Every structure is written in C-alpha cells, then in structure tokens.
Amino acid sequence: MNGDYFFYIAAAYGLCFVVLGAMTLLTFVAWKKVRKEPGE
Amino acid sequence: MMKRFANPRRFLELVKWVQPIAVVIAVTALALGLYTGLVTSPDDYQQGSSVRIMYIHVPAAWMALFIYTSMAAAAFVGLVWKHIVAELYAKAAAPLGAAFTFICLVTGSLWGKPMWGAWWVWDARLTSALILFFLYLGYMALVDAFDDEQKGINAGAFLLLVGVVNIPIIKFSVDWWNTLHQPASLTRFAKPAIDAAMLLPLLSMAVGFTALFTVLVLVRLKTEIARRKLKIRQQGGGA
Numbered sequence: 716m717n718g719d720y721f722f723y724i725a726a727a728y729g730l731c732f733v734v735l736g737a738m739t740l741l742t743f744v745a746w747k748k749v750r751k752e753p754g755e
Numbered sequence: 756m757m758k759r760f761a762n763p764r765r766f767l768e769l770v771k772w773v774q775p776i777a778v779v780i781a782v783t784a785l786a787l788g789l790y791t792g793l794v795t796s797p798d799d800y801q802q803g804s805s806v807r808i809m810y811i812h813v814p815a816a817w818m819a820l821f822i823y824t825s826m827a828a829a830a831f832v833g834l835v836w837k838h839i840v841a842e843l844y845a846k847a848a849a850p851l852g853a854a855f856t857f858i859c860l861v862t863g864s865l866w867g868k869p870m871w872g873a874w875w876v877w878d879a880r881l882t883s884a885l886i887l888f889f890l891y892l893g894y895m896a897l898v899d900a901f902d903d904e905q906k907g908i909n910a911g912a913f914l915l916l917v918g919v920v921n922i923p924i925i926k927f928s929v930d931w932w933n934t935l936h937q938p939a940s941l942t943r944f945a946k947p948a949i950d951a952a953m954l955l956p957l958l959s960m961a962v963g964f965t966a967l968f969t970v971l972v973l974v975r976l977k978t979e980i981a982r983r984k985l986k987i988r989q990q991g992g993g994a
Contacts, residue, residue, distance in 0.1 A: 728793075746977060
C-alpha cells in the first residue's frame with residue numbers, strides 16, 4: 716500500500732472500529748447491568 | 756422450528772452454543788479481512804490505495820440492508836404470530852443496523868471525496884441509503900415513544916413493514932437511474948467483476964461483520980428478554 720489517500724483510509728477504518736467498538740461495549744454493559752438487577 | 760424458538764427459554768439454550776462459535780468466526784474473519792485488506796491486497800489500477808475503503812464500506816452496506824430486511828421479516832412474524840423473540844429481535848437489532856448504515860454512509864463519503872471530488876452528492880443510491888439511516892432512527896424513536904412497550908413494538912413493526920419498500924430501491928437504484936455510484940461488482944448469477952486478491956478481504960470482512968452482528972444481537976436479545984422478565988416480576992405477574 717502506498718501513502719496516497721492515507722488520511723481517508725485511516726479515517727474510514729478508524730471510524731468503523733470506533734463505532735463497532737462502542738456498540739460492542741454498550742451491548743455488554745447493558746447485559747451486565749440487567750444481570751445485576753435483583754431477581755435476575 | 757419457528758414455534759420452538761417462540762419460547763425464550765429454548766431460544767436462550769440455542770444462544771449458549773451459537774454465541775461462542777460466532778465470537779470465534781468474528782475474530783478470525785475480521786483479523787483475516789484486515790490483514791488481507793490493508794497489507795496483501797493490491798492497489799486498484801484507477802483508484803490506487805483508496806480502494807481499501809471498499810473492504811469496510813461494501814460489507815457495512817450489505818449489513819445495513821440485511822439487518823433491515825431481517826427486522827421487517829421479524830416484525831411481520833411478531834405481528835402475525837405474536838412471536839415474542841421475533842418482536843424483541845427487531846428492537847435489539849435496530850441500533851446495530853443504524854451503526855452499520857452510519858459506517859456505510861461515512862466511509863462512502865470518505866471514499867467519494869478523493870474519487871468523485873465531493874463528500875456527498877444527492878445521487879439515488881446515496882439518498883436512499885440516507886433514508887434507510889433515518890428509518891432506523893425513526894424506528895428506535897417510535898418504539899421508545901410509548902409508555903406501553905408492546906404498543907411501541909407494534910407501531911415500530913408497521914413502520915418497518917412500510918419502510919421495507921426502500922430496500923429494493925437502494926439495491927436497484929444503480930440500475931434504474933443514471934447514478935454516480937458504481938453498480939454491483941458481485942451478483943449472484945454472474946462471475947464476480949473483481950479480482951480474487953480483492954474478493955478475499957471483501958468476503959472476509961463481510962463474514963466478520965455478520966458474525967459480529969450475530970454476537971451483538973444475541974447479547975442484546977438476551978438483555979431484552981431479561982428486562983421483560985424483570986418487568987413482569989415487578990408487576991407481580993410471575994415469571
């Protein structure tokens with residue numbers, strides 16, 4: 716891979732993994748939270 | 756089969772063995788997709804290295820369409836057969852569908868700027884994909900707008916069924932209208948118009964995204980089922 720378009724590629728991959736990482740984190744935090752509720 | 760998994764307990768038993776398999780597939784496919792996409796795949800003869808954006812843009816677009824279609828199918832099953840898991844599936848999948856649509860739109864914009872010279876054009880494909888994003892947001896807002904969760908889920912199901920008309924528009928927009936967006940490189944019946952060295956990262960990322968979606972939607976479904984159980988208990992209705 717040459718250095719052309721580095722900004723665009725880095726921004727696209729970075730954004731993709733930030734969004735998917737955030738969704739993963741939120742999903743597991745919500746699951747942990749509901750598991751801690753009394754009665755569950 | 757459908758009736759069998761209408762019982763959340765049976766569904767949760769299925770999740771217990773599907774989830775770890777999906778985790779392994781997601782990690783392996785995403786690692787392979789990233790390696791082949793960023794390291795071993797060649798630059799395009801016209802687009803140079805910007806073609807690497809395709810390996811996340813196209814699978815994200817596929818996921819956006821697939822998730823919405825699956826949500827609409829689940830909404831139909833939920834409305835007609837009062838299938839609890841199907842009803843909750845649409846609610847659980849919506850934020851993930853919105854996330855993949857957002858990734859598709861933004862990575863498309865990041866690819867469009869160097870190739871087309873514009874971050875955005877009101878092209879048929881781009882506009883219909885933006886409408887899909889608003890449909891996801893609208894569905895989530897509508898489901899949460901009611902005090903009675905069931906009413907929200909039913910109203911959302913109607914929105915999903917009406918909005919499904921947008922899916923063929925997105926898919927065929929590049930064939931029906933003269934658009935700046937390129938037509939599909941992969942079709943079910945024709946030989947792929949893409950080299951194997953580029954097809955491998957594309958398909959790896961698609962498998963990785965699908966497996967990641969499977970993991971996340973199953974966890975979100977488990978959360979929704981647990982929430983509903985707690986609510987019933989708090990209302991004194993028993994489990």
